[in-house]
Amino acid sequence: MYFKVLLNKIFGYITIEVEGYFIERFMNLCNQRKIFLWNLKRIHSTIMNVNIGINDFKKLKQIAKKTKCRVKIKKKRGLPFLLQRYKKRKIFFALFLLILISIVVLSNFIWNIEIIGNEQIPSEEISQILEKSNFKVGRCKIGINTKEVINQIRLERDDIAWAGIEIRGTNATVKIVEADLKPELISEEEYCNLVATKDGIITKITAQNGTPVVEEGEVVKKGSVLVGGWLEGKYTGTRYVHANGEVQAKVWYSEKVQIPLKQMKKEKTGNEENKYSVKVNNFEINLAKRVSKFKKYDTIESTKKLKLFSDFYLPIEIHKTNFQEYQEKEIVYTLQEAENIGIQEAKQKLDEKVPNKDMISDEKIYKEQTSEYVEIEVVYEVLENIATKEKIIF
Amino acid sequence: MAKPKKKAPSKVNKLLDIPQEVSTNIPKITIIGFEQMLIENYKSILEYQEFYIRISTYIGILNINGYELNLREMTTDDLIITGKIDAIDFEPIVDEQ
Numbered sequence: 087m088y089f090k091v092l093l094n095k096i097f098g099y100i101t102i103e104v105e106g107y108f109i110e111r112f113m114n115l116c117n118q119r120k121i122f123l124w125n126l127k128r129i130h131s132t133i134m135n136v137n138i139g140i141n142d143f144k145k146l147k148q149i150a151k152k153t154k155c156r157v158k159i160k161k162k163r164g165l166p167f168l169l170q171r172y173k174k175r176k177i178f179f180a181l182f183l184l185i186l187i188s189i190v191v192l193s194n195f196i197w198n199i200e201i202i203g204n205e206q207i208p209s210e211e212i213s214q215i216l217e218k219s220n221f222k223v224g225r226c227k228i229g230i231n232t233k234e235v236i237n238q239i240r241l242e243r244d245d246i247a248w249a250g251i252e253i254r255g256t257n258a259t260v261k262i263v264e265a266d267l268k269p270e271l272i273s274e275e276e277y278c279n280l281v282a283t284k285d286g287i288i289t290k291i292t293a294q295n296g297t298p299v300v301e302e303g304e305v306v307k308k309g310s311v312l313v314g315g316w317l318e319g320k321y322t323g324t325r326y327v328h329a330n331g332e333v334q335a336k337v338w339y340s341e342k343v344q345i346p347l348k349q350m351k352k353e354k355t356g357n358e359e360n361k362y363s364v365k366v367n368n369f370e371i372n373l374a375k376r377v378s379k380f381k382k383y384d385t386i387e388s389t390k391k392l393k394l395f396s397d398f399y400l401p402i403e404i405h406k407t408n409f410q411e412y413q414e415k416e417i418v419y420t421l422q423e424a425e426n427i428g429i430q431e432a433k434q435k436l437d438e439k440v441p442n443k444d445m446i447s448d449e450k451i452y453k454e455q456t457s458e459y460v461e462i463e464v465v466y467e468v469l470e471n472i473a474t475k476e477k478i479i480f
Numbered sequence: 481m482a483k484p485k486k487k488a489p490s491k492v493n494k495l496l497d498i499p500q501e502v503s504t505n506i507p508k509i510t511i512i513g514f515e516q517m518l519i520e521n522y523k524s525i526l527e528y529q530e531f532y533i534r535i536s537t538y539i540g541i542l543n544i545n546g547y548e549l550n551l552r553e554m555t556t557d558d559l560i561i562t563g564k565i566d567a568i569d570f571e572p573i574v575d576e577q
Contacts, residue, residue, distance in 0.1 A: 087553050087560070114524040117556055126551035128530045 091124055094139040098164030101125075102143070104134045106155030115149045140166065189394065194227045196258045198391065198399045203262040207245065212262065215242050223401070227253060255397025272475050277326040280313035280473040282306045286335035289469065296329030306335065306472075315478050326478065333473040336447070340465040341435045345428040346458060347421075350414045352384075357411040365389070365403040378409040385409055421460065425453060428462035436466055445469045505538035509568075517544070517561040517568075525551075525559075533561060540572035 104112060109132070116123055125137040138146065150157045172179065199216065201209045216222060219238040221230065232251040239249045239262075247265035251258060272278050280296065285307050291298050296313040300306055315329040359379065363372045378385075386408040392400045419427070429451060440446065448467035453460065493503040501508035507521040519535060519542070526541065527534035528551070533544040549563035 087555070087558065090555075091553070110525050110528050113528065113551075113554065117524065117554065120556055122553075122555055123551070124553040126528075126554060128528060128549075131529065134528075 090122055094122070094124075094137075095163070096165055098140040098162070098166040099137055100140060100143060100159050100163070101135060101137050101161040102146075103158040103160050104136055104150075104155050105132055105158070106150075106153060107132060108153045109134050109155065112149060112153040112155050115153065116146075119145060119149070121145060135160065140164070189398075193256055193398050195256060196221075196223060196225050196227055196230075196253065197256040197401045199223055199258045199260060201260045201262065204264060206264055207243070207262070211243075212239070212260065215239050216260065218242075221251075221258075227256075255393075255395075255399065257397060257399045272328070272477055274328055276328060277315045277478040278329055278475045279311045279315045279478055280329050280331060280333060281476040282308055282310050282312055282333070282335070282472045283474050284308055284335070284337050284470070284472050286337040286470070286472055288312070288333060288335045290334040291331070292333075293329070293331035295327050296331065300333075312473050329475070331473065332471050334469055335472045337468050337470045337472065338465055339436055339439050339468060340463055341432040341439075342461065342463045343428045343432045343435075345419070345424040345431075345460045345462065347419050347424055347460065348458070349417050349419065351417050352412045353415050355411045355413055359383075359409040359411075361407045361409070363405045363407070365405050367401055370405065376407070380409055380411040382414065383409045383411050421455065424460040425462060428460055429464060432462055432464040436464060440466060440468055442468070442470070507537040507539065507542070509542070511565070511568075514565055515562060517565060519559045519561070520557055522557075522559055535559070540570055543567075543569045543571070 106112065109128075113123070113126070121138065121142040123136050123138055125135070127135040129135060146157060149155075199213065199222070201212050204212060213222075215238060216235065219235045221235045230253070232253070235251060236249045239246060245265050246262055248261075248263040250261040252261065253259075280293075286305075288300055288302055288304050288306060291300070291302060291313070293313045295317075296315050297317060299311050299314050306312065312333045313329045313331050315327055317325050317327050319325065357380065361372075361374045361376065361378075363370050363374075365371075388406050388408070390404045390406065392402045392404060394400065437443065445468050446466050447469055450465040450467075452463040452465070454463075455461070489498070489500055489503045500506050501520050505521055507519055510518040510520075512518070519537075521537065522542075523536045523538060525533070526536050530549055531545065531547055533549055533551075535542045535544070544561065544565060545567040546563050546565040549561060549565070552560040552562045554560075
């Protein structure tokens with residue numbers, strides 16, 4: 087029953103007003119002809135409101151004549167009436183269709199190419215290769231052979247270990263894994279020396295092959311030979327070999343930091359200003375003046391790509407410029423504070439430099455102070471293997 | 481109305497325990513709360529006013545008194561009446577044999 091009402095609501099129904107003396111007869115006749123009526127309301131002794139489906143309404147004419155009732159349409163509801171209302175708006179529908187079609191068509195193109203994973207190789211070079219193999223912004227998605235493009239990339243560049251192309255909606259992501267540049271391997275048959283990579287004092291030499299040239303405790307400079315690639319025998323004379331071994335040496339890493347006692351420090355006032363601009367391809371439209379109203383400010387720029395649905399990226403970007411006001415404040419450090427800050431800074435910088443922190447054997451801090459600043463030098467003494475192989479060139 | 485006029489269920493229907501409102505023409509009246517009423521197997525509406533509805537069934541006449549009575553849905557078999565129902569009474573047809 088309820089289903090019938092629902093169906094009628096979709097396919098259209100009307101509320102009519104039946105006026106006459108034989109309304110009961112009218113209802114019974116409707117019943118006999120299997121006309122579905124609902125929401126019958128007797129308003130007056132001679133007037134009744136009835137809901138009826140539009141298809142049944144045509145049959146009503148006969149019944150109304152028979153029972154001498156007058157039928158008036160009060161309300162029209164449902165989809166057919168709604169559509170009829172929009173029949174006059176042909177342009178609206180045409181544009182609606184056009185938009186639908188254009189969305190479907192445009193979603194078959196690539197509007198964005200993102201290159202990720204590259205650290206050393208500039209993105210432009212990769213996009214040039216992509217363009218060469220006809221993989222560029224504005225290309226139809228259908229008929230792209232990603233494998234071919236990947237092969238093209240791998241062929242042109244040696245320093246790319248792996249490349250993958252993922253097309254999601256209108257967004258293509260080119261993932262790249264850079265190959266580490268291989269250290270020059272010297273084959274076992276070739277002759278080589280062991281050479282120092284850094285300055286330092288030698289603490290231990292273990293030569294598996296070759297003749298040690300330096301002694302423990304000796305100061306070596308970068309590039310000097312540590313283990314020679316030759317052996318001297320009593321009977322055989324000088325014979326060249328592939329030197330091999332490990333040379334441990336004390337190496338120093340130092341970092342100098344100057345900390346002025348008087349410093350200007352930025353302090354945010356909390357005032358912010360946002361400015362937007364729209365960027366279509368490379369054409370930028372500013373929606374506001376670019377200059378900020380603040381005297382001193384930081385500028386933070388961010389862009390957001392517009393997208394439809396979840397993955398249909400449009401070639402339109404919204405560029406947001408955020409200005410944050412700050413004030414400069416003078417801070418005067420005491421000597422102790424300045425030293426602490428300096429040591430911390432220097433150590434932080436050193437930590438990035440030193441490859442193996444476990445091998446730090448000693449740590450020295452030198453201080454020097456003037457009326458304006460404190461100079462701090464932190465020196466780490468690290469035990470390291472400094473030997474690398476170098477081919478002997480005759 | 482293609483329904484055969486049966487007043488009592490046949491033996492087969494009794495045996496199979498088929499509901500009476502299906503196997504015969506006896507009306508089934510369901511009252512939900514005080515404001516809704518469902519009548520199945522009715523014949524026709526004799527009178528419909530806001531305060532009084534008179535419905536004829538195969539076994540007699542059903543009178544409903546109340547206020548603001550509306551017929552919410554009306555099909556050939558079922559009738560849903562909503563409104564404040566005050567009283568219901570029956571006028572059974574007496575078999576003259």
